[in-house]
Amino acid sequence: MAATTPSTPSSGLSRRTLLRAALAGGGLVTLAACRSAADTAADTAAASPRRGGTLSVATGVDLTPSLLFAQSANTLVQRLVYNTLTRYDDKLQPQPELATSWQLGADGKSITFKLREDVAFHDGRKFTADDVIFAVKNLQNPARSAQLRATAAAVTDFRKNGDHELTLVLAHPVSNLFDLFEFMIIADSATVEDALAGKQFIGTGPYLLTKRSPGASVTLVRNEKYWNPGRPYLDGVEIRVIPQAESLLSSLKTGQSHLSYGIQGKDVATLKGNSSFRITPYDTGSGAVYVGANVTAEHVGDKRVRQAIAWAVDRERLVQQALGGYGLVSAAPWPKSSPAYSDADAGRYRHDPDKARALLKEAGITGTITLPFAHSNTPESTAIAQIVQYDLKQVGIETVLQPTDSPTMQKQLIAQSMPALWTLSHGFAQLHPATLAVSAYPFNEAKNSSKFASPAYTEIVQQAWKRADSDSAEAKALYQKITDTLLDEEFVIDLAIAGLVEVAAAKVHGATLNKFNYLNLDDAYLAA
Numbered sequence: 364m365a366a367t368t369p370s371t372p373s374s375g376l377s378r379r380t381l382l383r384a385a386l387a388g389g390g391l392v393t394l395a396a397c398r399s400a401a402d403t404a405a406d407t408a409a410a411s412p413r414r415g416g417t418l419s420v421a422t423g424v425d426l427t428p429s430l431l432f433a434q435s436a437n438t439l440v441q442r443l444v445y446n447t448l449t450r451y452d453d454k455l456q457p458q459p460e461l462a463t464s465w466q467l468g469a470d471g472k473s474i475t476f477k478l479r480e481d482v483a484f485h486d487g488r489k490f491t492a493d494d495v496i497f498a499v500k501n502l503q504n505p506a507r508s509a510q511l512r513a514t515a516a517a518v519t520d521f522r523k524n525g526d527h528e529l530t531l532v533l534a535h536p537v538s539n540l541f542d543l544f545e546f547m548i549i550a551d552s553a554t555v556e557d558a559l560a561g562k563q564f565i566g567t568g569p570y571l572l573t574k575r576s577p578g579a580s581v582t583l584v585r586n587e588k589y590w591n592p593g594r595p596y597l598d599g600v601e602i603r604v605i606p607q608a609e610s611l612l613s614s615l616k617t618g619q620s621h622l623s624y625g626i627q628g629k630d631v632a633t634l635k636g637n638s639s640f641r642i643t644p645y646d647t648g649s650g651a652v653y654v655g656a657n658v659t660a661e662h663v664g665d666k667r668v669r670q671a672i673a674w675a676v677d678r679e680r681l682v683q684q685a686l687g688g689y690g691l692v693s694a695a696p697w698p699k700s701s702p703a704y705s706d707a708d709a710g711r712y713r714h715d716p717d718k719a720r721a722l723l724k725e726a727g728i729t730g731t732i733t734l735p736f737a738h739s740n741t742p743e744s745t746a747i748a749q750i751v752q753y754d755l756k757q758v759g760i761e762t763v764l765q766p767t768d769s770p771t772m773q774k775q776l777i778a779q780s781m782p783a784l785w786t787l788s789h790g791f792a793q794l795h796p797a798t799l800a801v802s803a804y805p806f807n808e809a810k811n812s813s814k815f816a817s818p819a820y821t822e823i824v825q826q827a828w829k830r831a832d833s834d835s836a837e838a839k840a841l842y843q844k845i846t847d848t849l850l851d852e853e854f855v856i857d858l859a860i861a862g863l864v865e866v867a868a869a870k871v872h873g874a875t876l877n878k879f880n881y882l883n884l885d886d887a888y889l890a891a
Contacts, residue, residue, distance in 0.1 A: 703846055
């Protein structure tokens with residue numbers, strides 16, 4: 364069966380269900396998003412592809428090798444060095460990458476892949492079905508901190524038919540199966556520990572990582588034996604780590620960098636109308652800004668306190684002032700592209716300090732409460748934390764902000780060692796709704812950063828996840844139950860969906876992000 368039509372009529376699965384396989388989705392980093400097809404087509408048509416040149420990409424977050432298999436880190440590097448089995452297009456339909464086609468079992472409990480036979484790793488070793496088996500088992504390893512570990516763990520057996528055909532046997536139907544394949548980079552089994560230690564990174568991707576200067580840069584050069592004919596066009600890529608927002612913008616303006624996805628909203632506004640740059644919004648956002656609450660900590664164990672926080676924050680002001688107007692006010696985690704999104708849920712909490720004070724009084728909370736906040740050391744995240752701090756003070760909650768670097772916060776999320784409150788952003792909501800609740804650190808029904816546990820929440824999430832379809836009325840009813848639980852318990856207090864914007868020099872063409880924010884430069888080139 365062709366890869367672009369992997370549905371199985373006898374199983375009752377719709378084409379839309381299986382091709383999309385996911386539509387709404389933790390951790391630091393973002394909601395992945397795709398530009399519209401029209402934007403991509405217009406970009407490609409702007410000039411004829413030109414071979415050569417080195418693309419300079421500016422980012423505020425350094426590569427953290429130890430988190431290579433955690434979705435919420437290192438996302439500009441993964442797809443440059445490694446490939447995945449499949450990749451979503453901008454309609455969330457899986458397309459071939461290292462897999463050329465696939466067939467789902469009639470009962471939804473198996474999937475058979477046919478694999479490319481012309482692929483080699485950077486060291487010359489041929490890619491085979493054994494590498495897919497290793498990739499799945501690697502994500503099943505709890506030491507990897509992979510947020511899609513639960514989905515990988517649903518694979519219970521592997522059946523090879525030669526080197527390039529493989530059947531994965533599942534414990535049960537999995538509604539977000541293609542999220543796993545979109546995320547699961549195919550790494551070389553013999554050197555994976557070296558990759559985690561930052562020593563060498565061997566994949567099958569379009570570029571070879573030749574140099575890494577921690578805190579400064581990552582250098583990649585073209586893989587001359589890449590399986591995609593004629594690709595990549597670029598001779599190389601230089602990823603420059605620039606943690607200061609002002610310097611990030613300056614690097615683009617001075618031509619030191621050609622491309623960035625990390626420009627703050629207010630800084631993007633200063634580039635509008637400048638013909639030297641092309642500004643391209645992505646249609647599903649870059650993640651949701653939220654306040655997290657450790658429900659085992661003093662004061663926030665009562666959900667009325669958490670609900671009070673939800674009523675206290677002025678989301679409109681946060682979007683305008685902290686996000687520069689690039690964002691969507693929302694009390695729920697879902698972007699508008701998600702089947703779980705509704706206007707009613709997005710507007711469930713609004714700015715109502717009086718209601719917040721009443722809930723705090725009802726909960727027996729009196730006087731000033733000191734609750735620590737942690738935030739990333741960037742102007743945007745600082746502004747978010749300061750707005751939250753101010754709004755909470757108006758209803759009687761005093762907070763102390765604690766600047767914390769991104770890798771540290773990521774490790775705290777994984778280890779469930781967060782303080783009573785924190786501000787951050789989460790991803791996964793751009794994919795299948797079940798993925799958010801079974802994989803994202805803030806929401807994971809089995810083990811989340813807030814230490815929230817509920818048999819009812821677990822049951823709803825498992826029902827949404829252990830099914831073969833994702834668009835039926837029954838599935839959507841489960842998504843609504845998940846949302847209702849989140850909005851009632853408020854262990855994750857969503858504030859806004861942040862915008863994701865690509866800022867590129869006019870000569871840059873063909874760069875895209877996948878649904879997990881993996882940077883894809885197969886078709887990227889620099890116009891003359």
